[in-house]
Amino acid sequence: xxxxxxxxxxxxxxxxxxGPATALGLTLRVLVESHEAAAxxxxxxxxxxLPTDPDAVxxxxxxxxxxxxxxxxxxxxxxxxxAAAAAGVPARPGLHALLYAQDKIEMRTRMDALGLPNPAWxxxxxxxxxxxxxxxxxxxxxxxxxxGGYDGKGVRVISSPFEAADxxxxxxxxxxxxxxxxxxxxxxxxxxxxxxxxxxxxxxWPTVESIQRAGVCSEVIAPAPxxxxxxEAETAEIAEAVAAGLEVTGVLAVELFLAGDRILVNExxxxxxNSGHWTIDGAVTSQFEQxxxxxxxxxxxxxxxxxxWTVMANVLGGARTRLTDALAEVxxxxxxIQLYGKGVRAGRKVGHVNVSAATRDEAYSRAVTAAAIVRxxxxx
Amino acid sequence: xxxxxxxxxxxxxxxxxxGPATALGLTLRVLVESHEAAAxxxxxxxxxxLPTDPDAVxxxxxxxxxxxxxxxxxxxxxxxxxAAAAAGVPARPGLHALLYAQDKIEMRTRMDALGLPNPAWxxxxxxxxxxxxxxxxxxxxxxxxxxGGYDGKGVRVISSPFEAADxxxxxxxxxxxxxxxxxxxxxxxxxxxxxxxxxxxxxxWPTVESIQRAGVCSEVIAPAPxxxxxxEAETAEIAEAVAAGLEVTGVLAVELFLAGDRILVNExxxxxxNSGHWTIDGAVTSQFEQxxxxxxxxxxxxxxxxxxWTVMANVLGGARTRLTDALAEVxxxxxxIQLYGKGVRAGRKVGHVNVSAATRDEAYSRAVTAAAIVRxxxxx
Numbered sequence: 001x002x003x004x005x006x007x008x009x010x011x012x013x014x015x016x017x018x019g020p021a022t023a024l025g026l027t028l029r030v031l032v033e034s035h036e037a038a039a040x041x042x043x044x045x046x047x048x049x050l051p052t053d054p055d056a057v058x059x060x061x062x063x064x065x066x067x068x069x070x071x072x073x074x075x076x077x078x079x080x081x082x083a084a085a086a087a088g089v090p091a092r093p094g095l096h097a098l099l100y101a102q103d104k105i106e107m108r109t110r111m112d113a114l115g116l117p118n119p120a121w122x123x124x125x126x127x128x129x130x131x132x133x134x135x136x137x138x139x140x141x142x143x144x145x146x147x148g149g150y151d152g153k154g155v156r157v158i159s160s161p162f163e164a165a166d167x168x169x170x171x172x173x174x175x176x177x178x179x180x181x182x183x184x185x186x187x188x189x190x191x192x193x194x195x196x197x198x199x200x201x202x203x204x205w206p207t208v209e210s211i212q213r214a215g216v217c218s219e220v221i222a223p224a225p226x227x228x229x230x231x232e233a234e235t236a237e238i239a240e241a242v243a244a245g246l247e248v249t250g251v252l253a254v255e256l257f258l259a260g261d262r263i264l265v266n267e268x269x270x271x272x273x274n275s276g277h278w279t280i281d282g283a284v285t286s287q288f289e290q291x292x293x294x295x296x297x298x299x300x301x302x303x304x305x306x307x308x309w310t311v312m313a314n315v316l317g318g319a320r321t322r323l324t325d326a327l328a329e330v331x332x333x334x335x336x337i338q339l340y341g342k343g344v345r346a347g348r349k350v351g352h353v354n355v356s357a358a359t360r361d362e363a364y365s366r367a368v369t370a371a372a373i374v375r376x377x378x379x380x
Numbered sequence: 381x382x383x384x385x386x387x388x389x390x391x392x393x394x395x396x397x398x399g400p401a402t403a404l405g406l407t408l409r410v411l412v413e414s415h416e417a418a419a420x421x422x423x424x425x426x427x428x429x430l431p432t433d434p435d436a437v438x439x440x441x442x443x444x445x446x447x448x449x450x451x452x453x454x455x456x457x458x459x460x461x462x463a464a465a466a467a468g469v470p471a472r473p474g475l476h477a478l479l480y481a482q483d484k485i486e487m488r489t490r491m492d493a494l495g496l497p498n499p500a501w502x503x504x505x506x507x508x509x510x511x512x513x514x515x516x517x518x519x520x521x522x523x524x525x526x527x528g529g530y531d532g533k534g535v536r537v538i539s540s541p542f543e544a545a546d547x548x549x550x551x552x553x554x555x556x557x558x559x560x561x562x563x564x565x566x567x568x569x570x571x572x573x574x575x576x577x578x579x580x581x582x583x584x585w586p587t588v589e590s591i592q593r594a595g596v597c598s599e600v601i602a603p604a605p606x607x608x609x610x611x612e613a614e615t616a617e618i619a620e621a622v623a624a625g626l627e628v629t630g631v632l633a634v635e636l637f638l639a640g641d642r643i644l645v646n647e648x649x650x651x652x653x654n655s656g657h658w659t660i661d662g663a664v665t666s667q668f669e670q671x672x673x674x675x676x677x678x679x680x681x682x683x684x685x686x687x688x689w690t691v692m693a694n695v696l697g698g699a700r701t702r703l704t705d706a707l708a709e710v711x712x713x714x715x716x717i718q719l720y721g722k723g724v725r726a727g728r729k730v731g732h733v734n735v736s737a738a739t740r741d742e743a744y745s746r747a748v749t750a751a752a753i754v755r756x757x758x759x760x
Contacts, residue, residue: 002721003703015402016402018398018399018402018422019398019399019402019403022395022396022398022399022421022422022721023399023716023717023718023719024703024717024719025703025719025720025721025731027421028421041402041407041408041424041425042398042402042422042424044421044422045421293707298703298707299707299708299711301707301711302711302714323383323404323405323678324677324678324679327673327678327679327681328679331679331681331682334682336403337403337404338403339403339404339405340405341382341402341405351405
């Protein structure tokens, strides 16, 4: 029997697990929302349904039984963990860990308990709570819903309690809790990815810089340019402390703020992450292969980069469906392309390109050029 | 609509097209012999049946109509080409080209007509034909059935007409025709792969050396060690002359004998080929991605190697089904693994490993070691 990995979620992260699953001789069974999902075609076995549907989850866990169950997003109901336990299928990462990627108040509380560097923050329940916090933190803060946010959603910069009123009311009515964080005057956004297997082995990739536009990751530069060795060591230590402290299994992404020489934890994701797409073409072992290895408790692969610089650029909001012209131009830029097989919608991530080069400027400018070529063709 | 490529044949060659099809946002629809076929799980859409079954072929060509139909082996009945023409689906390579990969007498005749270097050969119908040929070619020759052979099957070294009697009788009874070739005292076996698209663009990878054991490819060294520039140019010219002369579309593999400084055409294959598996990890564009680009008439990708040396070693006859120990050792050897998801049978190709390194010796020894680790684990 070849090992079977079951994945909840049919987006591009599950899609990009298919190639390495094939190479390792694994079977990838994916719960997709619909036949049009990005992962539906490449998945080795497809179950159509939502994670909130017990029948769909039962089919995902059915005979032959998966060797591990994992996720490509954090919105996993607790009932799925119960079903996995009842079926004898290890859920990786487990709910005890995933909780901290699902809920930002739980995450901040736990980071504090682990002694890891958080921005100042508090759980806010009233406008008075907000007013107090703003008063001691420069009059502005970042308001977040504890659950349900992604790509800039569920996040709002505020400078008066009034701007928090709707979310506070929703929380009081049983909606997601709300937290307020210090508005960190950061210089750069970094991310560090580490994989951890149940037996404890961990491997981190080099820390990268993430360039955001309008709250969405636009480019990732690997490694993070000019990061002093001491800070590189600190980011790796933070990632390993989170992975070990929270007993994460699989890939963990820790997004960080760099403000001067102060590093602060921004967000956690427990799955392959946009900031790790560069590893497909720029590291010996990609984050997708590593995630599969980790959740199966197989030895982790080498995370060394294969080029001095690799830059990933997202293709947002459009992509050519006919590649005739784009491919030659993308090739000329030395870019490797990944399309996600998605319909086009404004601002949606429909693919990415990776460029490796000897210098950062060359990798960056060619990646941005190639991404624009793929994107702009959508109008043709 | 994303472009659709339909493939006849469910072995490892179709399997390894799935990853690049996903990256390029294509849909890969594969006609597999059974649900256990190597390509059945990774294929994006699976049609189960044989190419001799008109219903199965009709399902392969059904709406939404494929943009191209291609093959991962040469055993394609003429009726499949008729069905493709009737459905308006371009068959690439076409029957006019594939004929020369199907039938060695047609191939030798055509190579002679193109002025390309053949071993001495003749179509033999009687024992007297055999006796005459052996008399002028040193008393020994290589007897081949014109059709149906692969991996050493349908090939026999003979030194007397008696040894040809059964195949000659079979041919007289309507079986495959038989040819006899000079037994070339070759020093090395080379292979050169080139891709050609319908519009005429061609790109070749560097010529490689193929190490055979018992008639089966065991390792491939890229590039072919110590090949003088003039010979490298000659092999590339031969491949391009064949591809253009026969109007091949897709990947063409030309297997060659090197005897002193004399190069002779041995065999042709019109599909991705074992001698090109090194390109997955050792070239900018793999033969599988290039084949898809070529049959869709998309621009061809860069065929440059990404390392000074890459060695591919086949895993023959067995493979670990549990990778726990093997993976760490294979990683230590710096090898990238591809398993084909096949049941184990003596001598069967069940996977391969690629190792890139700065020196040939290092790449070779590590690849052979890694392949042995994967294979020997089959006994555990």
